[in-house]
Amino acid sequence: MESRFEFVEIRGDHPPLTLDRAVREGLSAQPKSLATQFLYDRRGSELFERITELPEYYPTRTERAIIEARAGEIIEAAGEGAAIIEFGSGSSTKTRLLIEAALARRPELRYMPIDISFEFLKSSSANLLEDYPGLQITALGAEYFDAADALPSHDGPRLILFLGSNIGNLTREEAVDFLTRIRRGMEPRDRMLVGIDLVKDRGILEAAYNDRQGITAAFNLNLLRRVNHELGGHFAEGCFRHDAPYDDVEHRIEMRLYSRRDQRVRVDALDQTFEFADGEFIHTEWSYKYTRETFAELCSHAGLAIEHLWHDDRNWFGLALLRVTG
Template sequence: MSRFLMTRTLDENSAEAALGADVLRGLTSEPKTLPPKWFYDTRGSELFEQITRLPEYYPTRAEREILLARASEIAAASGARTLVELGSGSSEKTRHLIEAMPALDLYVPVDVSASALEGAAETLLAEHPGLRVHALLADFTRPLELPESPGPRLVLFLGGTIGNLLPGERAGFLKAVRAMLSPGDALLLGTDLVKDEATLVAAYDDAAGVTAEFNRNVLAVIDRELDADFHAADFDHVAVWDREREWIEMRLRARHDLSVKIRALDLVVPFAAGEEIRTEVSAKFRQDGVRAELAAAGLELTEWWTDAAGRFALSLATAA
């Protein structure tokens, strides 16, 4: 019997239709917006991997520090035999947790990239001969049907990705996760924490300009997939801290008046000089806020771990 299985709920046509719908809605709104999930084509994923190694970008290192230090505690607290990871990507950090879970039977990575799922599975299956992998090629922001799996299950949502969702979206997402959980299951959630503005802005506007290239790459995705004529050189990368909402916004700011044709949508989008597209929100959190948002979704915060510098947190929550 094969130890690897992939279930697909996305194909190229559905991805292109979703991109078109997001671009049409976002670029005809006021202000203009684009969802951050479209950063991650092959080039965007490569750039993000570079970002995680930059001196300014602390979240990946801080989260890995917690996983290395607390993996055995997480494993013991969850007792998981099935690990479900939403937005799994390369599953690189998850390996630290899997190594601490000798009773683990099944890993269920969920991602929109088939190549990422296949690559991660190949590595994990070679390292763990007793492990099975059932990958889901799916968008975790849509309703998910998980495969039959032994309990207890631990659902992972790492990387601070929860912060890319607006408050209403977060509430809906956490309620959907709660609906996945059976008695004894748990959620392990990664959240970046509120800290000084200079540290936060630098993490999203590095000196080498890698994040700027990553941000502008979304325009290349639209050009390629929707036959548009964006030019990256027409837009500046901007990162700002919103003190009231306690989130970072990444934006693309038009350097001059221009118009962009998106032929696949039969759409012309005008930009005034200085007009911006918001491409990402990255909310930062405090423990009380995380506890309250989990509680509103029917989840109870039971464990809270941070890195030594208190920059990032992993929290364990169970059904209330």
């Protein structure tokens, strides 16, 4: 398998955001915030996997069902001999459906997963290589924006994946910047497949991020636990509560941790104490929702256009295939 695997680390020009810097800057700002990426330590990732299995949380299973039904069409649309590049590959669970559809049409496939977790990337790559003898993997250890500036080349078309509605965790400005960076590295024959959570009833959206079992609350509160563990923070989890309201003007879910009272919290590693008023919140994540029209407008600012949009019967989730314009 070693002959079919290559690992490449991509380092950006800017230093990566560290937890201590995120806490110092985010909790000193108004409104307070903590960067979304720090939700995903080992426990956070395990909790998120549980979230994806909750009855209220529709995005993961709905996207998977679309891919199961349309994998062959997606591979055909990508072009003959297309390689697959994937941002935020994780365990590549849904991607296996596309890998299998590609290998059903040809004996070999080049797959280039991108993830910031190097060990997880190597482990998931090893599993894929064992399961698919026709697979060749070039794994890229990098953050999204760094990898977007250095897309690996291929002797043929490339299908670039950004699944899981991860585009929704970026602000609209960040999303345009990210797509623009990818567009600069694309050729007319390349395609990009983006998972987008579609605008729908407020009750459905808020239930997905405020589940009855409290798993999403535990996931969000785990961020404070991480600060305690890694930076000597003194957050009492019972003094904060999770809520994720839907903003129907901005069309986004806003994950928040609300202070239950006036309080002061020290973080030893920073030698700093942060003050919280009763009802003040820490923003931890956005999750933007789109219509075809609003997502098409976003893409147009990046020099991309929707070539095809696959969606489920309820029109809750979409997979947009993008091409270069001009």
